[in-house]
Amino acid sequence: MIKRNFILSALLVPAAMAFAQQYGGMWIPTEVNEKEMKEMGMKIDAKAIFDPNKPSIKDAVVQFNGGCTAEIISPQGLLLTNHHCGYSQIQSHSSLENDYLADGFWAKNQKEELENPGVTVDFINGIKDVSAEVLKGTEKLDQKAADALITANVKKVQSTYKLEPHQKVLVRAAYYGNKYYAYLIDTYKDIRLVGAPPSSIGKFGSDTDNWVFPRHTGDFSLFRIYADKNNKPAEYSKDNVPYVPKHFLPISLKDKNEGDFTFVFGFPGRTTEYLPSIAVEKIRTEIDPAMISVRAVSLKTLDAQMRADQETKIKYASKFASLANYWKKWSGEVEGLTKSDATGKKQAYEKTLIAKNPEIKTTLDEFNRLYTAQGPYALHRAYYSEIIRNSESLTLASHYLNYLALAKSGKLDQKTVESFTNRLSRIYKNFDAQLDAKVTARILALYASKLEPQFLPQGFEAFKDETKNLQTLEQFSKNSIVTGRAALNGATASEAIETLFKDEKSLAKALESDPILKLFATLRASYGSASETKFESYQDQIDALQKTYMAQQMATDKDRAFFPDANSTLRVTYGKIAGSNPKDALYYGYQTHLSGVMEKYIPGDYEFDVPQKLIDLHAKKDFGPYANASGDVPVNFTATNHTTGGNSGSPALDAEGNLIGLNFDRQWEGTMSDINYDPRFSRNIMVDAKYILFIVDKYADAKWLLNEMKIIK
Ligand code: ARG
Numbered sequence: 001m002i003k004r005n006f007i008l009s010a011l012l013v014p015a016a017m018a019f020a021q022q023y024g025g026m027w028i029p030t031e032v033n034e035k036e037m038k039e040m041g042m043k044i045d046a047k048a049i050f051d052p053n054k055p056s057i058k059d060a061v062v063q064f065n066g067g068c069t070a071e072i073i074s075p076q077g078l079l080l081t082n083h084h085c086g087y088s089q090i091q092s093h094s095s096l097e098n099d100y101l102a103d104g105f106w107a108k109n110q111k112e113e114l115e116n117p118g119v120t121v122d123f124i125n126g127i128k129d130v131s132a133e134v135l136k137g138t139e140k141l142d143q144k145a146a147d148a149l150i151t152a153n154v155k156k157v158q159s160t161y162k163l164e165p166h167q168k169v170l171v172r173a174a175y176y177g178n179k180y181y182a183y184l185i186d187t188y189k190d191i192r193l194v195g196a197p198p199s200s201i202g203k204f205g206s207d208t209d210n211w212v213f214p215r216h217t218g219d220f221s222l223f224r225i226y227a228d229k230n231n232k233p234a235e236y237s238k239d240n241v242p243y244v245p246k247h248f249l250p251i252s253l254k255d256k257n258e259g260d261f262t263f264v265f266g267f268p269g270r271t272t273e274y275l276p277s278i279a280v281e282k283i284r285t286e287i288d289p290a291m292i293s294v295r296a297v298s299l300k301t302l303d304a305q306m307r308a309d310q311e312t313k314i315k316y317a318s319k320f321a322s323l324a325n326y327w328k329k330w331s332g333e334v335e336g337l338t339k340s341d342a343t344g345k346k347q348a349y350e351k352t353l354i355a356k357n358p359e360i361k362t363t364l365d366e367f368n369r370l371y372t373a374q375g376p377y378a379l380h381r382a383y384y385s386e387i388i389r390n391s392e393s394l395t396l397a398s399h400y401l402n403y404l405a406l407a408k409s410g411k412l413d414q415k416t417v418e419s420f421t422n423r424l425s426r427i428y429k430n431f432d433a434q435l436d437a438k439v440t441a442r443i444l445a446l447y448a449s450k451l452e453p454q455f456l457p458q459g460f461e462a463f464k465d466e467t468k469n470l471q472t473l474e475q476f477s478k479n480s481i482v483t484g485r486a487a488l489n490g491a492t493a494s495e496a497i498e499t500l501f502k503d504e505k506s507l508a509k510a511l512e513s514d515p516i517l518k519l520f521a522t523l524r525a526s527y528g529s530a531s532e533t534k535f536e537s538y539q540d541q542i543d544a545l546q547k548t549y550m551a552q553q554m555a556t557d558k559d560r561a562f563f564p565d566a567n568s569t570l571r572v573t574y575g576k577i578a579g580s581n582p583k584d585a586l587y588y589g590y591q592t593h594l595s596g597v598m599e600k601y602i603p604g605d606y607e608f609d610v611p612q613k614l615i616d617l618h619a620k621k622d623f624g625p626y627a628n629a630s631g632d633v634p635v636n637f638t639a640t641n642h643t644t645g646g647n648s649g650s651p652a653l654d655a656e657g658n659l660i661g662l663n664f665d666r667q668w669e670g671t672m673s674d675i676n677y678d679p680r681f682s683r684n685i686m687v688d689a690k691y692i693l694f695i696v697d698k699y700a701d702a703k704w705l706l707n708e709m710k711i712i713k
């Protein structure tokens, strides 16, 4: 009976949603569709979300260190974000004795909170539509002249603001340059680590469960914003005090039901929802598969050795996770684009647009011409950028080549040299020359066999044989600074680098004849001459046409509510808590539970181990107020909110604006939402606020933090 109800509701919610949110939506907070939000269940006014003159929810939502989102959950500046967003800060405080990644970290009071030099949080204090000012006078100009005038106009807009030292104004294009918005930003710089669960909670399921629902990850960590005595931003000082926010989010412990209204407030990075069908088809059939194929080869090579050798596993864990994240995302994207028939849907949409405005046919024909002509160069670019990214040898070589160019032109100063040595030391620190040679040998073979000869350096067909490549690379390494002499492991790497860079002349001389550097230079040059310029000149034309097409879509499809593609600025997305029916006869419920963590538990496994204390809490059913009516602690849940990379750490809020969850991922079947949101498959995944408090309270025993929060039972 329960099952039957669930299945019915799982089917009904997305169908009902399809009408309102057929295309998803990431709305500029000052331009949300209040009427629709209220129809869907929101109980607060849009002004409560973003009010430029009064405290509102926006005062509790920040961009965390330029990438993720975070939110304030106490009157003392306590900040909640994802474990994967605070990962490198947690790692930076870790050592063999105090391994906070493995064991977690919990400050017992404010004095024990750990400083993080360089970490910032940004508040958005104002949003203004400045389209008229920025576009003024550009109407009749050609692209180049218009761009120059826009740059000047943007400066003018910025100069109208009276700024305090910690403030800046960013002007960002929206709708492909049809509109412009100015953002007034306050940056705080003293951000301290307060708490983090062990990775076996915060990263539970790791790569296997990444991008997947049902999910059971406690992906959260806690920081605190500090300010000077006047509550203003300041560099780290032990005299700084916890920041007093204009608003903080109360946390609701009420049970969630399918169909409940929810919204997510944060900083989505990049989407492309308004492409023509030809562009989507190129991504689906050419670009994504090319990038996936390179990563598949390198990940497989790394994985084999990581499984066989513990040291390799530690060294390559972070690199592997980052390569695997988008490798997996692109595979899901291709599957989702195919399954949702994104190209077919776009083609049908284009027909309806042309029927209303025949001029659009000219635009689309021109897109077809441009994308078809650009195709081979775009493919080359995809392969080229991926082989450089996946091969540490080639990445290193690219840095050395840049260094060499600067050295030759006499433009090296101390600071530049330092930034080179820092970057190189960071790569060498976790570099295994032999393993990387294997990766490089294989992806070069792939590169040589996938690309037509005109895109390869002279004679590069010889690189089709990976065994020979490996021999060649090993031979090269013997005479290479890039992968040989400097490539010492661990702490010695930075010393070796320092010595190396002390003698600029002999370094430059050695690099001139370095075989790995030469190999990279040849690849770089052939990409440059065969494709780079052509790719870019087509891309400029495509960008200009996309601006036209965006304006045409908006002018022609009057019934559709358009939102601007994500561009790392503050946005609101809303939807309903919902499970899904991603495959025939396959239904996902909308929430997972602690018992599900235990079902996935594999003792000692690097992805699915569970800490003993959590096992005990589960066994004793010591759940405090955090269980829901079913008697289990909810862990993760899904909704139809339209999110993307950068939304990690975003608060999920209920109809009253209380925090109910923490966004951290999307489900496999819906990851094509960056290009084609589909309410049938696209779901964002959130950590349940109850699980977060359960871990803080019962697992970490950090009651002092709970006392700061406003918890609604
Ligand atoms: N897929 C999520 C997002 O793009 C989470 C990534 C972190 N987790 C991981 N296993 N790598 O970024």
Ligand code: ASP
Residues within 6 Å of the ligand: 068, 643, 644, 645, 646, 647, 648, 649, 664, 665, 666
């Ligand atoms: N995991 C992503 C992030 O880190 C969120 C997403 O792509 O859904 O921002």
